[in-house]
Amino acid sequence: MATASETTLVSAPAEGATKWWTRFLDPSERTLAVLLLLPAAFLLALIIVYPVGRLVWTSFQNLSLTSGLPATFAGLENYALMLDDPVFWETTWNTILITLITVPGALVVGMILALMANLPFETKWPTRLSLLIPWALPLSFAGLIFAWFFHSEYGVVNDVLRRLGFEGVIWFNSANWAFAAICLTIVWKTSSFMALIILAGLQTIPRSLYEAAEVDGAGRIRQFFEITLPLLKPAIVVALIFRTITALQTFDIPYTMTRGGPGTSTATLAMYIHQNTVDFLDLGYGSALAVVMFLLSMGVTVVYLRMIRAKG
C-alpha cells in the first residue's frame, strides 16, 4: 500500500519530528487494521468464542438453577443420561428427518420456482416480490399462518380438499399429518431463498453454451442436466450448506404450529434444548444436548466442504 500520495504524506514532516503521539494519530497500516478489527473480534469473543468454551464446560457439570445447588463436576453423566432419554432420541430423529425432507424439498421447489421466474416477463416486480416476501416473512409468522391454513374445521387446505371431493384431514391430531404440515410449511418458507440464489446463477450462464448444444443436437432436458445443473453447482452447494445448518436448528415453525405435539412427536432438538434450558433451568443437560447439535452441524459443514473440494 505504499502509494505515491502516502509517501509524500509521510515524508512531509521534518526529520525527527515524529513524536509518540503522531504514531497514535496516524498509526501504521498494521496497527490500524488491528484497531479496526478489534470491535468485531471483541463481539465474536463475547458472543461466540467464550460461550463455546462455556458450553462444553457446562455440559460436564451438574448445573440446575431450580435446585439452587452450586455446579458440581459430573463428568459424562449428562451424556450418559442422554443415551437413555427417549425424548432426546425422538427430537434428534425428528430434526434429522426434517433436514432430510425439507432441504432437498426446498432445493427442488426452489429450482422449479427459479426456472419459472427466469422467463422473460414484461414486468418483473410481481415475480421478484413473490420470491422476496416469503423470505422476509418471520419463520414464526409462517408457522402461525400455516397453522391457520391447516386448521381442521376452517382451514383453507381442508376447504380445498373438500371442494375437490376428498375428506378433510385433522392435521394436528396425528403425528404423521402434523409432521407433514410442518415440513410443507418449512419447504414453502425456505424455497424462495433457494430460488433467488439459483435464479442469480441462471442469469450468469452464457447463451452461447446453449446454442452450441443445440448445434450438437442436445434436447432441452439434456441441456438442463449437462449445462444448467453443473454450472449452477457452486451456487447450489453454498445455498445447501446454509439451508442444512438452519434446518438442523429448526425451532420457530414447529413451536408456533404444534408446540411439538401431539406429545413430542413433532418436537425438534432445538425445542428440547430450549425446554431444558428456559423451562426446566437444567443448564448442564441443555448444554450436553447443544453439544450434540453443534457436532451435527460441524459434521454437515465438513461433508459439504469435502464435496466441494473433491469435485472441484
Place this chain on the structure above:
Amino acid sequence: MTSDSPATRSIFSGRPLRILIGFILVVNGMFPALWILFTSLKTEAELTVKPITWLPHAPTIANYLRAFTDQPLLLFLFNSFMVAILSTALTLFISVLAAYAIARLQIRGRDLVLSAIIAVSTFPLVTLLVPLFEIMRALGLLNTWVALILPYTVLSLPVCTLILVSFFEGIPRDLENSAMIDGCTRIGALFKVVVPLSAPGVFTAGILAFVNAWDEFLLALSFNSSPTLRTLPVGITLYQGEFAFPWPVISAALVVGIVPVAILIVIFQERVVSGLTSGGIKG
C-alpha cells in the same frame, strides 16, 4: 432478475403460458399473506361459517382494534423496532470498520480473517442458548434490549462484512488518497469518502441486518420473557389462550407485523436481491 436468459428461453415462449406461470409464482408467494389479510377482516361469525368464505363479506376493522387492546401490540412493535434498528446500526458500524481493514489494509492473514468470518456465518447460534443465557443473566442483561442486540449483531455481521468488502474493493483508491492529501485522516477518509460512495452496499447490508433482527424468535423468546420487553414474534404467540385461538385477531396482529418489512422489501427489492445473492447467506 427475470431477463431473457437462455436457460429457460423458448421452452415456454408462448405469452398465455408465461402469464399462467407468473400467476402461479405470485399465488405461491403472496397467497399466505393475502389469506391472513382476508381473515383479519372477517367477523368471528363469518369465520365459523361452513363451507368457509374466501373473501370477507362484511369487512370489519374490529379485529385490528382488538389486536391492539388484547395485547400491548404497540409495545411489541416498539421493542422489535428498537432492537432491530439498534442492532442494525451496531452491525453496520462494526462491519464497516472490519470490511475496510480487510478490503484496504495490508494485513497478514487476510484470508484467515475472511475464513473466520465465513465460519461464524455457518455457526449454529441456537447451540449457544445456554451459555448466552448464563452470560446475559450474569451481566444482568436478561429482559433488556441489549440481550438481543448483541447476538443479533453477530448474526448479521458476516453477511454485512462480506457485502461491504466487495463494495469497498470497487472504490478507487485515488479518491481516498486525495482526501488524505487534503488533510483527512485515514478514518476520516473512510467515513467521508469510502462509506458515502458505498451507500448502496451499506444500505443493502442494513436491510438484511434489519430483517434478520426483525424475524428472530428463539433468543427473543428465551431472553426477554418479561411482558414489557417482548418483541413482535414472541408477543404474537400470546394471543392464543390455552384452548381459544382468536384467529381473526391473530391475523390482524400478523398483518400489522408484516407491513413494516413488506414496505421495506417493496421499496428496496432490487437492492435486497443483489445483497442476498452476492454475499447473502442466510436461509
